[in-house]
Amino acid sequence: MKWKLWSVVLGMLVLLVGAGGAFGVTRSLKGAPQQSVVIGSPGWVWHSDYDVAKSLGEQAHSAQVILIGTVKSLGGIVNTARDPANPSLPHLDIFGVGQLYQIEVDEYLKGSGPTSIDILQVENYLNLARKSQESRANPGRKGPGPDSMVLQPGVRYLFFLQKRENRSHYSQAMEPYRYALVGTRAKPEGAFKASSKALPERDAAELLNELRGLLER
Numbered sequence: 001m002k003w004k005l006w007s008v009v010l011g012m013l014v015l016l017v018g019a020g021g022a023f024g025v026t027r028s029l030k031g032a033p034q035q036s037v038v039i040g041s042p043g044w045v046w047h048s049d050y051d052v053a054k055s056l057g058e059q060a061h062s063a064q065v066i067l068i069g070t071v072k073s074l075g076g077i078v079n080t081a082r083d084p085a086n087p088s089l090p091h092l093d094i095f096g097v098g099q100l101y102q103i104e105v106d107e108y109l110k111g112s113g114p115t116s117i118d119i120l121q122v123e124n125y126l127n128l129a130r131k132s133q134e135s136r137a138n139p140g141r142k143g144p145g146p147d148s149m150v151l152q153p154g155v156r157y158l159f160f161l162q163k164r165e166n167r168s169h170y171s172q173a174m175e176p177y178r179y180a181l182v183g184t185r186a187k188p189e190g191a192f193k194a195s196s197k198a199l200p201e202r203d204a205a206e207l208l209n210e211l212r213g214l215l216e217r
Contacts, residue, residue: 053174062174063160065111075100097124118169123148156181
């Protein structure tokens with residue numbers, strides 16, 4: 001069960017849909033409920049489907065790594081859109097706004113790793129078609145899209161993550177892939193606002209106790 005990254009990578013299918021340049025990125029998971037989000041710079045729209053967890057058990061199963069950590073700072077911006085013919089190169093017409101966040105790890109509940117990690121969250125896509133070479137190199141504002149749920153510095157989160165061997169950063173597992181731990185409450189959040197409503201807000205201690213029980217089985 002994996003989050004539908006909008007990066008154009010091997011194994012994903014990128015389709016040009018209809019007039020006006022609408023891209024759809026799809027990697028389906030049999031039996032998983034899906035939600036959709038539309039995002040992009042004006043006049044250029046990307047549509048993404050992503051798998052949504054129906055329970056805490058599904059969240060735990062989908063994640064390679066589960067941890068509790070605090071957002072310390074924003075890192076750099078990574079272009080996540082890749083050339084379909086050569087994924088080692090950036091896409092010529094799309095800039096995928098991948099925001100890196102530095103996380104100070106308090107505790108690993110599943111898996112292990114360093115005391116500080118970077119999480120990459122894709123937050124927008126920019127249209128570089130018909131741009132000059134200079135504009136392609138510096139496409140302007142690379143902020144989050146209107147439906148993105150950014151991570152807040154200083155906030156403590158419970159994260160459900162994936163880690164690729166050839167990447168230094170971590171990425172989302174099944175959506176919603178985190179809970180904001182604020183006071184006694186655990187508020188589900190995804191990369192996008194729609195996915196954040198998939199599961200209810202809960203008592204934080206109750207959620208963590210249930211999660212630890214699931215991981216001990």
